[in-house]
Amino acid sequence: MVKPVVVRNLHGQVVQELGRLIVGGEIAPGENLPREELLAERMKVSRTALREAMKVLSAKGLIESRQKTGTRVRKTVYWNQLDADVLAWRCASMPTDDFVEKLVEMREVIEPAAAAAAARRRTGEQMLRIEEAYAAMAAAASLDAWTEADLAFHEAVLHGTHNELMVSLFSVIETALGSYFQLSASSAGDFRYSLPHHKKVMDAIRRRQPEVAREAMQKMVADSRSNIRRHARDRAAAKA
Amino acid sequence: MVKPVVVRNLHGQVVQELGRLIVGGEIAPGENLPREELLAERMKVSRTALREAMKVLSAKGLIESRQKTGTRVRKTVYWNQLDADVLAWRCASMPTDDFVEKLVEMREVIEPAAAAAAARRRTGEQMLRIEEAYAAMAAAASLDAWTEADLAFHEAVLHGTHNELMVSLFSVIETALGSYFQLSASSAGDFRYSLPHHKKVMDAIRRRQPEVAREAMQKMVADSRSNIRRHARDRAAAKA
DNA sequence: CCTTCTATTTTGTAGTACAAATAGCGCACA
DNA sequence: TGTGCGCTATTTGTACTACAAAATAGAAGG
Incomplete structure (x- = not known):
């Protein structure tokens, strides 16, 4: 009866992976993610797919991107804690x-x-x-x-x-x-x-x-x- | 004291525009959006930017995309009604x-x-x-x-x-x-x-x-x- | 009439190139 | 020595092209 979380899209998987990392605290608030090119390479996806995933995370209030500065994890106060995905990630990690x-x-x-x-x-x-x-x-x-x-x-x-x-x-x-x-x-x-x-x-x-x-x-x-x-x-x- | 809603990014503007349209009911649940290529042209942005905007909306539960079928507006039950943006759009339109x-x-x-x-x-x-x-x-x-x-x-x-x-x-x-x-x-x-x-x-x-x-x-x-x-x-x- | 296969349409992913913003450095000048 | 100004390097943002993958609808065959 566990949650299926079936994701067919590639960027969907990236969303899950990054979401878990962030909510799980592996990347602390205030900290920066690697730059897109690197991260894309590391996750073996194109920058395009990675960016679409990141937009999803930023829509849920988890991250924030700015030119030159990079993409950083926002303070937990700004997270959409009531979002189903965010809740699931918290539940999974903690x-x-x-x-x-x-x-x-x-x-x-x-x-x-x-x-x-x-x-x-x-x-x-x-x-x-x-x-x-x-x-x-x-x-x-x-x-x-x-x-x-x-x-x-x-x-x-x-x-x-x-x-x-x-x-x-x-x-x-x-x-x-x-x-x-x-x-x-x-x-x-x-x-x-x-x-x-x-x-x-x-x-x-x-x-x-x-x-x-x-x-x-x-x-x-x-x-x-x-x-x-x-x-x-x-x-x-x-x-x- | 009105909400500023300052968005410097292009796809951010597209998010606002489409969000208002959908939440305002101009595009009814169950209805399909025009295909990406058309919509991008109509909004005078690249398909890339449009897609990033759509990912944001789908993260908020407003839309759902599938290959061949296209992108359709989800039933309001699935909307993240507690999301700050969604609330703002509702408030603006209704x-x-x-x-x-x-x-x-x-x-x-x-x-x-x-x-x-x-x-x-x-x-x-x-x-x-x-x-x-x-x-x-x-x-x-x-x-x-x-x-x-x-x-x-x-x-x-x-x-x-x-x-x-x-x-x-x-x-x-x-x-x-x-x-x-x-x-x-x-x-x-x-x-x-x-x-x-x-x-x-x-x-x-x-x-x-x-x-x-x-x-x-x-x-x-x-x-x-x-x-x-x-x-x-x-x-x-x-x-x- | 039902099944199966194929063709077509639409989103999904990759890669390249360039634009735009801006933090941080370095230089000139007081 | 300190201070302000402008340049540059870096990182995200946007555009465009090409192709992959999925799934519907329609055609062909039983």
């Missing part, structure tokens, strides 16, 4: 508990509010999508199927808010759940324990009860957070 | 009250939570930044100076959360406040009325009172929201 905590904190802020808003404004169509996702979760036989349905559930709730800006935060939730599943997969426990939480959220949204929906979602995320902490403790204990 | 409402809704979710988190975790350094911004607001003589200080205040609070993901949401707040100032500038009223709100937030964060900070910030945003609505009503009345 899956520290610290970062996971930050992801969960975001969920705690976003999701209860989104659930409440969805309870107020969701359309019938959107309610249907939520219910379909729930049904898929209930029917899921494998962890993969469950994961997919779970993501669909949370995305459907976001759509229910009628606010595209909210929906764009799905990348954060996706990343958070992704690393969560990665943790819980190791313990191989039954993954269905959170189904009741989902039901409460769904019901509240159906009945248009914003505050009930908010609290149910809040509990769901809090539960997930404490699970993560438990896993982290277990891992630390196993290491010692 | 400053409808509808969109402003969505921005405010985001603020209502983010900022009270951020204020609470800052009250818990801010460092002395970060507190100082908040206080400096407040001082600058208090001393501001012009709307421009006030605007700048106000933005600095809200950014400083976000930094206090110690969560880069939160900080990245500053683009949303910046855009929201930007269009707010644009509205309130027309009525030319005194812009300092929200200073007491800011003081309450600052004090609560200094005293490490999360819930007080949350409520104070919530009131600030709510106040701003009702102001926006009043302005909208006034404008509607003036039109009729």
